[in-house]
Amino acid sequence: MKNRRFLTRLVVLLSITVALGYTFYTTFADQKDIVSVGEVAPNFVLKDMEGNEVELHDLRGKGVFLNFWATVCPPCVYEMPYMENNFQKYKDQGIEVIAVNFDEQPIRIERFVERLNLTFPILLDPGLQVSQLYGVRELPATFLIDEDGIVIERRVGALSEQMVEDYVQRIVPSQ
Amino acid sequence: MEKAKCECGHVNPYGTVICESCGKPFFEEEKALLNMRYEGVARRSQTYNKTMIDKVWNFFSSVKVGIWLIVVTLLASSIGTIFPQEMYIPPTANPTFFYEAEYGAIGKIYYLLGFHDLYNSWWYMLLIAALGVSLIICSLDRVVPLHRALKTQRVTRHESFLQRQRVHGVSNVDDSDETIEQAQQILKEKKYNLFEENGNIVAEKGRFSRWGPYVNHIGLIIFLIGCMLRFFPGMYVDENIWVREGETVVISGTDGEFFLRNDQFIVDFYDDTDERFQDALVRAGSPIVRKYQTSATLFQRIDDGVVGREPELVEVARHDIRVNDPFKFEGYALYQYAFKQNEISEMSFELEENETGERFGRIDVSTYDPETIYDLGNGYKVEVIEYFPDFYFDDDRTPASQSRIPNNPAFIFKIFTPEIEEGEISFVGIQTNQDINGENTHRLRFVDIEMNHVTNLVVRKDYTLGILMVGGVIFMVGLVQGMYWTHRRIWLQKVNDEIWVSAHTNKNWYGLKKDIEAVVSKTELTMPIDSVEEEEKKS
Numbered sequence: 001m002k003n004r005r006f007l008t009r010l011v012v013l014l015s016i017t018v019a020l021g022y023t024f025y026t027t028f029a030d031q032k033d034i035v036s037v038g039e040v041a042p043n044f045v046l047k048d049m050e051g052n053e054v055e056l057h058d059l060r061g062k063g064v065f066l067n068f069w070a071t072v073c074p075p076c077v078y079e080m081p082y083m084e085n086n087f088q089k090y091k092d093q094g095i096e097v098i099a100v101n102f103d104e105q106p107i108r109i110e111r112f113v114e115r116l117n118l119t120f121p122i123l124l125d126p127g128l129q130v131s132q133l134y135g136v137r138e139l140p141a142t143f144l145i146d147e148d149g150i151v152i153e154r155r156v157g158a159l160s161e162q163m164v165e166d167y168v169q170r171i172v173p174s175q
Numbered sequence: 176m177e178k179a180k181c182e183c184g185h186v187n188p189y190g191t192v193i194c195e196s197c198g199k200p201f202f203e204e205e206k207a208l209l210n211m212r213y214e215g216v217a218r219r220s221q222t223y224n225k226t227m228i229d230k231v232w233n234f235f236s237s238v239k240v241g242i243w244l245i246v247v248t249l250l251a252s253s254i255g256t257i258f259p260q261e262m263y264i265p266p267t268a269n270p271t272f273f274y275e276a277e278y279g280a281i282g283k284i285y286y287l288l289g290f291h292d293l294y295n296s297w298w299y300m301l302l303i304a305a306l307g308v309s310l311i312i313c314s315l316d317r318v319v320p321l322h323r324a325l326k327t328q329r330v331t332r333h334e335s336f337l338q339r340q341r342v343h344g345v346s347n348v349d350d351s352d353e354t355i356e357q358a359q360q361i362l363k364e365k366k367y368n369l370f371e372e373n374g375n376i377v378a379e380k381g382r383f384s385r386w387g388p389y390v391n392h393i394g395l396i397i398f399l400i401g402c403m404l405r406f407f408p409g410m411y412v413d414e415n416i417w418v419r420e421g422e423t424v425v426i427s428g429t430d431g432e433f434f435l436r437n438d439q440f441i442v443d444f445y446d447d448t449d450e451r452f453q454d455a456l457v458r459a460g461s462p463i464v465r466k467y468q469t470s471a472t473l474f475q476r477i478d479d480g481v482v483g484r485e486p487e488l489v490e491v492a493r494h495d496i497r498v499n500d501p502f503k504f505e506g507y508a509l510y511q512y513a514f515k516q517n518e519i520s521e522m523s524f525e526l527e528e529n530e531t532g533e534r535f536g537r538i539d540v541s542t543y544d545p546e547t548i549y550d551l552g553n554g555y556k557v558e559v560i561e562y563f564p565d566f567y568f569d570d571d572r573t574p575a576s577q578s579r580i581p582n583n584p585a586f587i588f589k590i591f592t593p594e595i596e597e598g599e600i601s602f603v604g605i606q607t608n609q610d611i612n613g614e615n616t617h618r619l620r621f622v623d624i625e626m627n628h629v630t631n632l633v634v635r636k637d638y639t640l641g642i643l644m645v646g647g648v649i650f651m652v653g654l655v656q657g658m659y660w661t662h663r664r665i666w667l668q669k670v671n672d673e674i675w676v677s678a679h680t681n682k683n684w685y686g687l688k689k690d691i692e693a694v695v696s697k698t699e700l701t702m703p704i705d706s707v708e709e710e711e712k713k714s
Contacts, residue, residue, distance in 0.1 A: 133483075
């Protein structure tokens with residue numbers, strides 16, 4: 001009798017805990033619409049300014065510095081030269097810098113890229129599909145993807161030159 | 176932890192106050208009225224308290240705790256209305272700074288404690304969860320023993336049970352059997368259920384009203400489960416999309432499976448020449464919208480392509496989305512929510528020589544995707560040096576764009592003519608056309624503008640609605656059950672040569688006494704005394 005009471009209570013409390021635990025987990029820990037650290041970076045294909053397709057999956061084996069930006073976002077503009085410098089410095093060590101633009105008019109991006117002499121690929125994201133896939137709502141947003149395609153860092157907000165370099169060093173492939 | 180054996184022979188669980196069977200009170204120190212709450216059963220919560228599980232259980236089983244949870248939730252909800260919730264602050268404002276800037280230190284605390292997004296703050300959700308747990312455990316802990324007690328109750332009750340009822344009286348009658356028989360008839364007419372034992376009777380009515388609160392709680396729990404399911408994947412979607420006329424966009428919340436094209440957006444006004452509307456329109460003083468409509472085409476992606484690649488689409492359906500007439504498909508619904516009219520989509524200019532006014536051709540510049548160079552032939556061409564879709568002067572007083580939306584498009588053009596090979600630069604925007612160097616011989620004269628409408632749709636999917644509805648209905652059933660019916664019991668018991676009449680109800684004592692009066696008026700029985708009423712009269 002006493003055992004039954006204990007068991008009933010245990011079962012009721014456990015089922016409540018599991019249900020609530022799952023709810024809290026989905027709400028706070030595992031935000032479905034945001035790519036978080038430790039996950040495999042979702043694959044995508046986007047076109048660069050010249051119309052060439054770039055697929056994230058093809059970059060396995062390289063460290064990918066994935067940046068979401070817009071010309072109308074001043075902090076994004078500040079960190080572009082830092083990204084360019086580090087791209088030049090580390091591209092031979094297997095680093096890719098990819099800047100996904102937040103669906104702006106191509107001519108604006110073109111003029112901007114010309115002015116700053118950027119050499120890494122700038123990808124167009126018409127309809128913001130990839131930005132949505134990565135849960136990017138605020139710019140700039142940066143994802144560090146290692147050689148195995150795993151997101152090892154996610155940062156929303158501006159980066160200093162030192163931070164960009166530290167980030168890049170973290171994803172330099174081992175071979 | 177001993178079970179309590181009553182003198183009537185019934186074995187009661189530990190903690191019982193009144194014998195489940197005969198009603199004999201176990202604690203006789205006072206001769207006051209019996210506390211009939213939950214029929215005097217042992218609330219399990221208050222009996223066993225050994226393991227951790229029991230302790231947690233007992234905490235939530237307390238009605239006092241439950242009430243406090245409600246009070247705290249109510250307080251939190253009211254505080255949450257003092258400053259606007261996050262979704263109502265200006266869309267460009269950053270909540271991190273907005274609350275402090277607007278409301279000072281209190282605003283900052285408000286933000287830090289999560290009041291700005293109350294319904295999604297962890298502690299508010301925890302409160303609601305605790306309330307749900309309290310609801311389940313409180314109900315379980317009371318309904319089970321109460322049900323048993325009402326099922327086990329005997330007709331013949333212990334004398335002190337009868338004496339200590341609120342309504343109790345003693346009558347001397349000539350023929351007790353006859354009187355009880357008569358009383359039975361009358362009570363039967365009043366739709367009482369009669370149970371007899373050794374010539375004693377209990378007339379009972381409306382016992383199901385006692386389950387009302389528990390039915391109500393089941394409804395509430397189902398409702399809360401429905402709310403909880405909203406957080407489960409695939410159960411609930413609430414998104415928002417902007418679609419320009421002619422544009423096809425992915426529908427948020429559908430995992431990139433569905434796309435929508437806005438074929439046309441219309442705002443229709445009531446005809447101001449129609450006599451029927453004259454009075455109302457005069458009263459309103461401005462045109463009244465008759466309908467907002469988005470004619471839309473739905474596409475489904477058929478390739479299992481990677482996100483970002485040009486999708487392969489097939490048309491699935493078409494619908495005219497109006498207010499209260501959503502576009503429904505596969506569990507989703509698209510509602511007309513807002514719109515933006517007259518977004519500039521194209522600006523047209525003609526190249527003109529300042530002196531002669533002679534024109535050398537026209538260019539149509541899209542604000543969504545302007546070309547780099549517009550060649551007019553014969554050595555005349557226009558290059559777009561800079562484009563500002565949402566022009567403003569930034570902090571350094573240099574031209575810049577506030578956003579990617581063409582709210583205020585402006586261009587810096589370079590004009591080439593056969594004579595001027597190095598080009599002339601001019602700045603052209605809405606109602607502005609500046610000669611940057613002040614030596615230009617040619618200009619781009621603004622000639623035409625194209626507007627586009629943008630519709631704003633809400634994307635909804637809600638599989639919890641049915642559950643919420645069921646919960647709500649059960650809630651109401653329980654409420655009605657507990658509110659509009661009462662559980663009445665009248666005991667007629669032969670004690671020596673007298674007939675004892677006692678009665679109990681969970682509410683509406685007036686109604687109960689009227690039932691007894693009906694019996695008393697037609698039999699030899701005398702009206703029992705309502706001791707509470709007596710007490711009130713004395714004071």
